Amino acid sequence: MRAEERQHRILVLARQQGRVEVAVTAADFGVAQETVRRDLGELERRGLVRRTHGGAYPVESAGFETDLAQRVTRHVEAKRRIAAEAVRLLGEAETVFVDEGYTPQVLAALLPGDRPLTVVTASLSTAAAVADSTNITVLLLGGRVRTRTLATVGSWACAMLAGFVIDLAFLGANGISRELGLTTPDPVVADVKAKALEVSRRRIFLGHHSKFGVSSFCRFAEVGDFEAIVTDTGLSVVEAHRYALLGPQVLRV
Template sequence: MAVRAEERQHRILALARHQGQVEVATMAVDLAVAPETIRRDLGVLEQRGLLRRTHGGAYPVEGAGFETDLAQRVNLHIADKRRIAAEAAQLIGEAETVFVDEGYTPQLLAALLPGDRPLTVVTASLSTAAAIADCANLTVLLLGGRVRARTLATVGSWACAMLSGFVIDLAFVGANGISRELGLTTPDPVVADVKSKALAVSRRRVFMGHHSKFGASSFCRFAEVGDFEAIVTDTGLSSAEAHRYTLLGPRVFRV
């Protein structure tokens, strides 16, 4: 029985990583077991730090050995990410230069940047640069370097060298995990380097992320919670937990 359970959990994890999420009812049918059995399997995988459970299913936790690709991120939590991006866009203020991180939520934010005045956008994301390149008042600077196929973003010493020559008014940054104890983390050291450099050269910093990122941690730490003036997330993060983050410095917006 233990071997069967282990094999079943391996299949559940593999499917979650392939699809971006799994549902209890579907997995129960596919594996010919009771929904309660799948829920127990998800509980085991969550305890091992491999999955995070949701109502009716689970999604994979990103770590040193696994990271979702951009195609998966585009299909997950879309409504929440649109609200987060719209709220974050309201924080731009008088900024004339902004850094927009890689990822789908930052890409959504980039499309909402004000187009009625000149604005310079620095990004490592090919997708974001392509999406806003034809906006009349936006000057788009794409960081050079090696392109990561998983996220279509540039990384490496060239990207960091370009950033070191800038002074940026506001950085919009994401992460694979954010924790009050461990700070902001991402699986890949070269990605962490770019994020860290972008934060270092920016006067203001805003974190954007779905509530599923909170309490999670990955391999490479690149910032502390207190480095940010604001955190923008969805109402899946409880008000009590949001308050705990505010005690570390940033304002927390739940939308």
């Protein structure tokens, strides 16, 4: 098998499974582990995967996006810590936008139920996470439901958001970089995120460190649009400081 073909098959496996392990892949392909490491190095150089200890996971792009089922199995403990820290920034907010994605979904389930709160979301999963709370009113944005993420998109969702003034938005992204801002693969998803950003008084980004330094197809925000960034300690202190110089407080948990 030529290196190009092997690398293509490794990338397909990474996208199907959410991650590939060096040892397992080497055994499956009948090659040395060092060969797989070189393949992963080349895929990382091309911006298709991100290396981790013992393996790699795919980087989302205009042509590829992980679905919700994969997101709920990757970096779960770190995402829970991020969500718990982000909830502490709620303050006196009475209306909150909660973005699509697994980390925002975890955050929604942690919102306090002992005070009146209105949650606006495009995510069916997030709406379901808080719908049974007595003191939380859930407003689900209308529009076309994306099967990959179970979130609504389109002109209806944006038109609904345009009629709101929201105290605080908790937003995620497929990638965040100091140079290119916050990005996502799909233009209609970017439209909803941008509108939520526009109508919210406060904005907080929450995301795993693997999102940092990554860019996708559609930009919807700049780093300086946010008052805070909440991530895990996988983002180095030095890199966190560089993001903080652009305006937001950066919290590593």
